[in-house]
Amino acid sequence: DAGVIQSPRHEVTEMGQEVTLRCKPISGHNSLFWYRQTMMRGLELLIYFNNNVPIDDSGMPEDRFSAKMPNASFSTLKIQPSEPRDSAVYFCASSDRGTGSGANVLTFGAGSRLTVL
């Protein structure tokens, strides 16, 4: 498996523009997580899905942020409109909620580095 695939790897945009980050989880994983990493706030969980259903979005900072998972192999995180304080690295991660020894082990994608000017 190619692991968790994120795109784009880098995005530079201007304040007010819409940003869409994409994620393809590991095949067979049934949980997907979006994290944001900044120096000030560390790794923050924004939202997670189980079996494509959003379970907890309490970490989504504002209504400007939205996330979808239309099927088991694709998720998006959208910011509209973007602001400079949204600049961060956004990680997608996936895991298997099964009962084996690898259950709940989180595998991260390479991240999307967002810069909002």
Add this chain to the structure above:
Amino acid sequence: GENVEQHPSTLSVQEGDSAVIKCTYSDSASNYFPWYKQELGKRPQLIIDIRSNVGEKKDQRIAVTLNKTAKHFSLHITETQPEDSAVYFCAASKGGNKLVFGAGTILRVKS
């Protein structure tokens, strides 16, 4: 909700010495405690994890201990090497649910 505190925030050790990073958690129902290593510009990667039915787990030079009564767990790295230099994160979750991370420890191994 779960809160994970991690100490120290930075740690410098001489090559060959041991390093210990400690974490405490707040939710007594948490039962899964992984440790991630993140090198500069890279993604966090799992290095070791422990589940609440064991007290200690070892993998070569790294080990993790768990004290459920006190709600704390620790990462031990022996015989440190320059390539161990990175940011280390502890985390806790109630199996299958969201993983809450500590703030991270910057480990510097001086050669």
